[in-house]
Structure formats: C-alpha cells, structure tokens
Amino acid sequence: MNIVVSGGGTGGHIYPALALVREIKEKHKGTSFLYIGTENGLEKEIVPRENIPFKSIHITGFKRKISFENVKTVARFLKGVRDSKKMLKEFKADVVIGTGGYVSGPVVYAAAKLGIPCIVHEQNSVPGLTNKFLSRYANKVAVCFEDAVQYFPKEKTVLTGNPRASEVLHHEGKEGIQKLGLNPSVPTVLIFGGSRGARPINEAVLKVMTELRERPYQVLYVTGDVHYEQVKNEAQLAGNPDNVIIKPFLHNMPEILSGVDLAITRAGATTLAELTVLGIPSILIPSPYVTNNHQEKNARSLSDAGAATLIIEKDLSGNKLLAAIDSIISDKEKHTAMKEAARTLGVPDAAERLYNVITEITGKN
Structure with a gap:
C-alpha cells in the first residue's frame, strides 16, 4: 500500500505522523510512504532524518484579519493543490492522511478531488481551521479527545488516539x-x-x-x-x-x-x-x-x-x-x-486503530 502523510508547522503535527509511519512500517511490511510538507517548516529537517521520502509545496496560513496576504494565500493554496495532485499521481497514492497544519490543507483537498481516500487526524480537543475545512472532504476524521467529536460530522468521526502514545509504551522501568x-x-x-x-x-x-x-x-x-x-x-x-x-x-x-x-x-x-x-x-x-x-x-x-x-x-x-x-x-x-x-x-493502540481506519476506507491491507 502507498500511504501519503502530510502535516507541519509544529511538532504536534509532525511527531504523530512520524510515529504512525514507524508503527506501520514495523507491523505491516511492504508499505511505502511519502511525506508532503513545506520547505521552511520543521518537517523539512525532521522527516528526512527518519529516511522517509519527502516532497514539499509552498503554502501559508490565512490571517485572521482582512489582509491582502490572504489573496496571496488563496493563490498559494490553489498552486499547492495542483502540485499535490501531481505528486499523488506519481506516487500512486492509495490513501492520504493529514495530521494538521497549513500544508495538509491542499494535500488532503487534492486527494479528495482525485477520488483518493483520505483521513484527517486531529490531535487537540478543539480543532484548527484547516482540519475543520478538510473534514467536509475527508472520508474519515480521527480524533484523540472525545471532546473533539462535536466539531466534526458524527458519521465519519472515530476516536483513534495519538500514534505517539503507542511509542512510549516501548519503554518500561526506571x-x-x-x-x-x-x-x-x-x-x-x-x-x-x-x-x-x-x-x-x-x-x-x-x-x-x-x-x-x-x-x-x-x-x-x-x-x-x-x-x-x-x-x-x-x-x-x-x-x-x-x-x-x-x-x-x-x-x-x-x-x-x-x-x-x-x-x-x-x-x-x-x-x-x-x-x-x-x-x-x-x-x-x-x-x-x-x-x-x-x-x-x-x-x-x-x-x-x-x-x-x-x-x-x-x-x-x-x-x-x-x-x-x-x-x-x-x-x-x-x-x-x-x-x-x-x-x-489513554489509547495504547492508537497507531493500529488508525491503520484499521486506513484499511476500512481503502479495502487494502
């Protein structure tokens, strides 16, 4: 299976994505990954160190007040969608997972427009603007807090937890x-x-x-x-x-x-x-x-x-x-x-829960 992951801006969006990749690689051999981020985000430095193929698009976030910069952001978003579509086709993506941050917007949106199954993963109890927007197009919305369910379409929202939690269980003792x-x-x-x-x-x-x-x-x-x-x-x-x-x-x-x-x-x-x-x-x-x-x-x-x-x-x-x-x-x-x-x-099997959502919407193991 070919899985695309996209998330950036802060470690809170990047590390859950990396934890998911590591867990799936370990338990489900033969899975291929592509990480789509931005050139100037933390992910540009962190992801390649994990030996995960990395590609980038240029995108910025919306200002919360009226600004000409928002016009530029719309243009960047549309170009980001075009670039993402090209990357997804070349990689032959089976599924796309957005873990938050501005960069996941055009990537998940592009997947939806191409008919590629996609998942939004929300780590916080209150979602950001990007994930609220993407929830309309995603096949599933995975959340980490029960409190977050109310912000998304109930029929497509599932509690999976944060894949990062699965990793800390590998360590025991003092x-x-x-x-x-x-x-x-x-x-x-x-x-x-x-x-x-x-x-x-x-x-x-x-x-x-x-x-x-x-x-x-x-x-x-x-x-x-x-x-x-x-x-x-x-x-x-x-x-x-x-x-x-x-x-x-x-x-x-x-x-x-x-x-x-x-x-x-x-x-x-x-x-x-x-x-x-x-x-x-x-x-x-x-x-x-x-x-x-x-x-x-x-x-x-x-x-x-x-x-x-x-x-x-x-x-x-x-x-x-x-x-x-x-x-x-x-x-x-x-x-x-x-x-x-x-x-x-706590959700100790968060990564496996997310993988089960992936297999559910793609029909592939």
Missing part, C-alpha cells in the same frame, strides 16, 4: 531516570515546559527551589535550552538542592517518562497522549498563547476526569505549584486514583 543520576526508589517529579521551556513555570519553580530541598521526592527539572543558563545560575544562588537535577533538554523523553511519578507541564496534545497512556498523574499549566486556547481545553479533558490538576497560568505561583505537588505525592490514594483516571483516557 533505567532512564537512573542514567540521569536519580534514585529509582524515590518518587520522581518531572517539570518541563516543552522544547523551548516556559518562563512562567521556570519562575514559579525557582521561587520554591529552597523548599524543594526538604521534600521526600526528587525533581527532574527541564528548563528549555533558551532558559537553561539563567535558571542554573539562579538555582545555584538558592543552593541547588541535591534532590533537584536541572537539564536544558531531554532527547529521550519516552524513556524518561516510564520512570516518572508526576509530571508538571503544558498541555500540548502529544504530551497528554504520552502521559495518559502511561498513567502518569499531572499538574497542567496550559499555554494561553495558542489558537482557540486549545491547551486549556485539552487540560480540562484530563482535569475533569480526575487525571490532572489544572493551574491557569495567571494563577500560577511557586507556593501554589508546590502545594499541588505535595498534595499528590503525599497522598497515595489520590495518586493512585489519578493514575487510574489517566489510563482510562
């Missing part, structure tokens, strides 16, 4: 945290704000750095590359406790997560997929700087189910964060209940 010098017999709290970090989270943690010394748990604190030197210096001034290990970035996050007892983080869809499938309780501080405030809505899907504690960024303080950590780590019954609640939201 070997990952041991490699970083952490004690596997002590509860571990992971604090991270994404690849670039999150200044408000860093500021809150630094304010209680001294108090962390007295806690019966250890902290793996990932600052983000751009904040690392400043945070490290301020932590040293506070006497950097022995039970707090500070890192700028983790390249092996799936391996680390398997040994974590509590996570403090933003509420990106991929992160939440990983936490729920592993059953990790969390304290979520959603970014308010995202489209449609979708991170807060993602977070509420977990907090409403009892899997997470939600702290809105404007309400965040060092003392509030510390109290939230203490209340979970010190209460075994609460911690266990949150773990179980998280697991009920």
